[in-house]
Amino acid sequence: MFRDLARTAVRWVGQAIPVPICAPSVRREVILVRPDHLGDAILTLPALRLVRQVAPGLTTTLLAGPWTAELFAITRVVDRVLPVVFPGFTRRPSTDFTQPYRLLVHEAARLRRHAPLALVVLRDDHWWGAWLGYLAGIPIRVGADHPTLRPFLTHPVPLRSEHVAARNIELVRALLRLLGYDPPESQPTANDHPVVWPVDRAAQSRVWARLVAQGIHAPFAVVHPGSGAAAKCWPEQRWAALVDALADLGLAVILTGSRSEQQMLEAIAKTARATPLVLAGDLSLAELAELLRAASLVVGPDTGPLHLAVAVGAPTVHLFGPTRPERFGPWGPATRHRVVRSPLECPRCGDIGPIRPCGVGCMMALSVERVVAVVQDCLSKGLSG
Incomplete structure (x- = not known):
């Protein structure tokens, strides 16, 4: 509570x-700010490609x-990337209240x-990024019309779309119009602005070997x-039951995750x-993409690798509990990318903070039987073809 009040006071002084x-x-350089991790970054790709196409x-x-x-580095949708260790996105606890503001001054000087x-x-609520543009003295500053x-900002944009990918597209369209370009006016859709991931033949060969x-x-x-948020995860016993159901359907099963998730994967x-193959932190991002591209089906919660699976065109089944598929769901054809949504809603929907553990009520309300039924429907319709 105190930290929130202090942050508000510092922002008030800053503005x-x-x-x-x-x-x-x-050079006519445009700075695009995206602090998030894999999933949200993937959902930025259509907007970044639009800038390249139009301007x-x-x-x-x-x-x-x-x-x-x-x-x-793989997708090459911008001319260059400047790495910033964005405060609040490191997934590590911090006790230094001043660090975000010291970094802000440093990065503003670099941008200047x-x-x-x-x-x-x-990102709708990324006040740090907006303040960065202000401190750097950038003439045109565009972002969501968020308090x-x-x-x-010089140009706060009221956004009409719900999905994150579409909101990104709305923001870059607004920027392009301000710069004298003529981007499309239609409602952004995945059909018109798909997520695209390049094929890596060398990574394919390594994966298949x-x-x-x-x-x-x-x-x-x-x-x-x-998932980066434990609240979006299912208990290990349910994943194990799903692995067995997939094996019973005649599929070999591969469990993927980061090195830090190895213990969880081995427990599943x-x-x-069944005897699934466990790949915990063993693959580069390019290799993971090619593994997913070759899969008959990819199943998981609302997490970055599921968005990567959509980008490479693999059929997917996404488990949604505390987050909303209308905003964070697969950016692709609903017939190929299926959402299994929890029937349970509570006042804490949307709260995926670090204090919420695995096994929250909405995820527990998703039964193995229901997920297996969707998996069977996907396979019976030949979506893996």
């Missing part, structure tokens, strides 16, 4: 301090966390040397049980009757 506007350089003469610089550096023409904040951003060495051939399913494998 009251006049900052001189920098004359933009001849190829702009120099695009993305401020992104080091945790998404590999993603943007770039002398960009404009900045767009690609914490509004004082730092590994699978063959483990005795796995198509068809196989990938189950990715983990040990509980299951």
Whole structure:
């Protein structure tokens, strides 16, 4: 409570301090700010591609966390990426109240040397990014019309769309219009603005060599049980039951996750009757993408690798509990990317903070039987083809 009040007071002081506007350089550089991790970063790709398509003469610089550096190196949707260790996104506790503001001053000085023409904040509530543009003296600053951003923006944008990917597209369209371009006016859709992930033949070869060495051939399913937020996860026993159901349907099963999730994956494998292959932190992002591309089905909660599976075109089943699929669901055809939504809603819907554990009520309300029924329906309709 005290920290929230202090943060509000600091922002109020910050917006009251006049900052001189920098004359933009001849490069016509645009700064795009996306602090989030894998899933939200993937949902930014259609908007970044739109900038490239409509305004190829702009120099695009993305401020992104080091945790998404590999993603943007693979997709090459911007001219360059400047890594920023964004406060509040490190997934590590912090006791230094001053650190976000010291970093803000440092990064503003760095941007000032770039002398960009404009900045767009690609997250509705990212006041730190908006304040960064203000302190850097960037002439045009675009972001969502959110009360914490509004004082730092020259052009707050009322957003009409619900889905994060569509909201990103609305924001870059607003920026492009301000710069004299003519982007489309229609409601953004996944059909018009798909998430695209390039094929990596070398990564494909490495993945298949590994699978063959483990005795796995198509068809196989990938189950990715983990998430950066524990509240979005299912208990290990339910994942084990799903692994057995997939095996009973004739699929080999691969469990994927980070190195930190290895213990969880091994517990699922040990509980299951079947013998899934466990890949915990063993794959690069490019290799994970190619593994998912080859899968007959990918199942998991609302998490980054499920959005990656959508990007590579794999059939997917997404388990949604405390988050809303209308906002964070798969950005692709609903017939190919299925959502299993919890029937239970509570006042804490949307709360995926670190104090909420695995096994919250809405996730527990998703039965194994219901998820298996959706999986069977996907497979019976041949979505893996």
